[in-house]
Amino acid sequence: MIEKKIRLGNLYAFYGKLLTEKQQDILNLYCIHDFSLGEISENLGISRQAVYDAIKRSWKILQDYEDKLGLLNKFLKTRGKVNKLLKSIDEFSLDLSSDCDKKYILNRIDVFKRLLLEILDEGL
Structure with a gap:
């Protein structure tokens, strides 16, 4: 109910x-x-x-x-992806407290970019 x-x-x-x-x-x-x-x-x-x-x-x-x-459904999907992105950023910031190599950092940034592009593509 x-x-x-x-x-x-x-x-x-x-x-x-x-x-x-x-x-x-x-x-x-x-x-x-x-x-x-x-x-x-x-x-x-x-x-x-x-x-x-x-x-x-x-x-x-x-x-x-x-x-x-389908606006509500689109909104809920987008919100889920934003939450996933925020969680990834939080995890990444914890990883940065330890010694990370440049390749790892660049790979994580690519993951963030992909998530952001997914979000942007949904808006079109």
């Missing part, structure tokens, strides 16, 4: 502006402020069922956008 709500929040972050103002209001309260359906219902003066239906409908709309555009 929590994974689904996190996914909805991520989709909302990417595509939320494409929803109606009412849908945005409901998802903002649900995803960002973590309001319950009852709390949203009280705040917006609509039925709990209307809140549930709006969330369900918005979920489908946002997922359709993701299926067509």
Whole structure:
């Protein structure tokens, strides 16, 4: 359940502006402020069922956008590669505290360059 709500929040972050103002209001309260359906219902003066239906409908709309555009998936892949690069740099900086030869250093720099080029190529 929590994974689904996190996914909805991520989709909302990417595509939320494409929803109606009412849908945005409901998802903002649900995803960002973590309001319950009852709390949203009280705040917006609509039925709990209307809140549930709006969330369900918005979920489908946002997922359709993701299926067509894939922006969230691209972002998550890129973030994974950036984290991998940061980990490699951290490991490299630890290696530098010991005696490293020039060839080793240049090889590690080439690895960093390849990772950066992968990230850049995904953006195109």
